[in-house]
Amino acid sequence: MLFATLNGVKVEANPKAQGTCLLCDQPVFPKCGEINVWHWAHYKDKNCDYWYEPETEWHKNWKLVFGKENCEIVISKDGCKHIADVLTNDDLIIELQNSPIQIDVIREREDFYGERMLWIINGKHFKNNFSIFKSRLDEDIKYFRFYDPLSAEFGKVDNSPKNEFNFTWSWCRKSWSNVQRNVFIDFGDEYLFWVKEGMGTNSGKGNQVMKKFFLNKYGGDLELLATLIDGSKDTIKRLKTYEK
Ligand SMILES: [Zn+2]
Known part of the structure; x- marks a missing residue:
């Protein structure tokens, strides 16, 4: 804590x-x-609190963005008490998860906190196994299938909505596959990847949400936005891919 x-x-x-x-x-x-x-x-x-996980820089930065009065809040329900990572002024609970988590703990936390809750997961540990791409065509380009006129996908037009991305996830964290609340994955760049389909599986869909919009919506301090963004070359490379 x-x-x-x-x-x-x-x-x-x-x-x-x-x-x-x-x-x-x-x-x-x-x-x-x-x-x-x-x-x-x-x-x-x-x-x-057996839901506790060791405090990291990542937790700290996210908590402090919401301020001392809105982080580490004791929630009591049915004779049980837990510390929610963040409780916004609109009574939304944000749970931060850095390490792998068991399926029953996900369920317990969701049952306890109810529907007004979302997850932010630290994706830095698995970002090399997680590819985000705009369409099948992007994937084809990546694997050079685009240049193969015999490929069934060759020449198909990308009709997907503007902010809809696909992902593939190798060695995915399967315990998330039955998650009931919204999940935002933080890869350390300017965006959160909001998983819309296929969480905890090898592939699915999602949207890119800029962290500044997320903070704006949930009452985070925009002046601390930079504490949530890594400045590594790797991050810049990923951002370029998203902005195409
Ligand atoms: Zn205690």
């Missing part, structure tokens, strides 16, 4: 800070190393 409470105020971890857990009210201690994001940890090394 990025935040703990001290005298009713949410506080970030720093080496001298003290605080209690937002969820279980137990004392927590600041972990402020050089490698991991500064965060709060429970004594006895046991987190009280």
Whole structure:
């Protein structure tokens, strides 16, 4: 967790800070190393929320874009309590997922938070297995089938809607195949890839949503937009492909 409470105020971890857990009210201690994001940890090394995943820079950036008052929010329902990553002012829950997740945990989280929820998944770990392309023709060009007049697809016109993209996903994360809420994949560039069909499978469809529009819609701080975008050459290359 990025935040703990001290005298009713949410506080970030720093080496001298003290605080209690937002969820279980137990004392927590600041972990402020050089490698991991500064965060709060429970004594006895046991987190009280079993949906918790280790805090990363990626989590932190997304949470802070929505601000201290809208991230790490305790949600109570049917005698259970969990910490939602983000709760917007419009009561939408945004759950951030960095690591692979089991199918039953996806279902539990969706059941608990209900329909006003969406997922943002960190796609950087699998972006080399995930290709986004505009149409069959793009794919043909990639595999040189376009130049083969004997190919059944040769010369076909691209009639797909402007912002509709196809994807192929090798070694896909199958646990997502039954997801019920909207999924946005973050590959670290200016866009989120909003999966419309085929999440967790080898192929499907989606839209590119600019992060700035996403933040605008859900109340994120546009001044922090750059913290969500990597500046690597690889990113620039991907962007060029999208903008064709
Ligand atoms: Zn706790």
